[in-house]
Amino acid sequence: AQTVTQSQPEMSVQEAETVTLSCTYDTSESNYYLFWYKQPPSRQMILVIRQEAYKQQNATENRFSVNFQKAAKSFSLKISDSQLGDTAMYFCAFMKQWSQGNLIFGKGTKLSVKP
Amino acid sequence: GAVVSQHPSRVICKSGTSVKIECRSLDFQATTMFWYRQFPKQSLMLMATSNEGSKATYEQGVEKDKFLINHASLTLSTLTVTSAHPEDSSFYICSARDLGALNTEAFFGQGTRLTVV
Numbered sequence: 001a002q003t004v005t006q007s008q009p010e011m012s013v014q015e016a017e018t019v020t021l022s023c024t025y026d027t028s029e030s031n032y033y034l035f036w037y038k039q040p041p042s043r044q045m046i047l048v049i050r051q052e053a054y055k056q057q058n059a060t061e062n063r064f065s066v067n068f069q070k071a072a073k074s075f076s077l078k079i080s081d082s083q084l085g086d087t088a089m090y091f092c093a094f095m096k097q098w099s100q101g102n103l104i105f106g107k108g109t110k111l112s113v114k115p
Numbered sequence: 116g117a118v119v120s121q122h123p124s125r126v127i128c129k130s131g132t133s134v135k136i137e138c139r140s141l142d143f144q145a146t147t148m149f150w151y152r153q154f155p156k157q158s159l160m161l162m163a164t165s166n167e168g169s170k171a172t173y174e175q176g177v178e179k180d181k182f183l184i185n186h187a188s189l190t191l192s193t194l195t196v197t198s199a200h201p202e203d204s205s206f207y208i209c210s211a212r213d214l215g216a217l218n219t220e221a222f223f224g225q226g227t228r229l230t231v232v
Contacts, residue, residue, distance in 0.1 A: 035220070043206065045159075045223035091158060101147055101212045101221055105158040 002027045004094050006106035013082045014114055020067075021077045021109045023092030029053075033095040034068065035103065036077045040088040048090070051075065082113045117143045119211045121224025128199055128231055136194045136227045138209030145211035148192040149221065150184060153206040162207075165192055199231040 003026045013019035025034070036048040051059045051068050058066050063083075067076045079086055092106040118141040128134045138148060147166050151159040163179075165171035165186035173179045181203075183195040192211070196203055206228050210221040 043208075043226045045208065045210070047220055050220060099214060100164075101214060102149055102161050102164055103159075103210075103221065104161070107158045 002029075002032075002094050002096060002104050004092050004104050004106035006092050006109050008109045009107070010110045010112070012112040012114055013079075015082055015084060017082055018078060018080045019082055019111065021079075021090050021092075021111065023075045023077070023106055025073050025075065025092070025094050027073070027094065027096070029096055033098060034066075034075045035093040035095065036064070036066070036075075037091045037093055037105075038086075038088045039091060039108070040085075045091075049077065079111075084113050084115060087111060087113045117141075117211075117222045119145075119209065119222045119224040121209050121227055123227060124225055125228045126230070128229070130200055130231055131198055133195055133197045134199060134229060136196075136207055136209075136229075138192045138194070138211065138224050140190045140211045140213075140222070143211075143213050143222075144189040145192070146189065146214045147212045148186055149210045149212075150182075150192075150194050151208045151210070153208060153226075155206075159208060162194075196229065199229070201231045204229055204231045 005024045032053045034051045038046045038048050049061045049064050063080045065078045089108045091108045093103040120139045122137045150162045153159045162177045163171045163173045165184050171184035186192040208226040209224040212221045
């Protein structure tokens with residue numbers, strides 16, 4: 001069975017600085033998908049970034065980028081130029097097959113961006 | 116991105132009664148919908164997967180007779196919590212996907228906070 005581990009329950013960062021959230025996972029699959037979701041206080045889940053395991057290039061979305069290390073089964077999220085609106089819970093998620101679509105989530109990291 | 120509307124956002128019900136939660140895809144056809152449960156300060160746990168017109172597939176440990184899922188159309192899935200008890204109090208979130216469309220991820224509803232008193 002696949003598992004997703006987020007070892008940082010809480011993190012804080014100063015506004016405009018950079019922060020990295022960690023995620024490791026365990027799977028025997030060779031192809032899969034990894035995601036970072038943001039859950040602000042409104043509880044709405046918002047997709048931040050997605051990575052396909054068959055792609056070697058790390059995904060980037062504006063201020064958000066990932067460091068995907070397939071051999072190490074590591075998938076960290078880097079947030080650059082942190083903004084107050086980035087304050088939220090961040091969940092790392094794994095999906096085994098695109099055709100299935102169900103996500104396995106880590107326990108989340110609560111990120112606080114301080115002014 | 117696509118919009119998934121979940122209703123109600125909050126509901127309080129008495130122990131022993133049933134409550135229905137709706138999940139609608141507003142601008143796409145949701146061939147597959149997923150129901151998750153989130154306990155306070157915890158992660159989302161998948162409860163069940165439903166495909167339009169088929170019976171839902173429940174995760175291990177989820178009582179199918181207690182959590183009734185119906186996905187009768189391509190835009191609507193419902194979760195009914197039957198004979199609710201205080202331990203069913205939680206945050207329930209649906210997500211929807213169109214598996215017929217390439218390269219689309221799941222979109223989430225706003226969630227429903229259920230309180231059973």
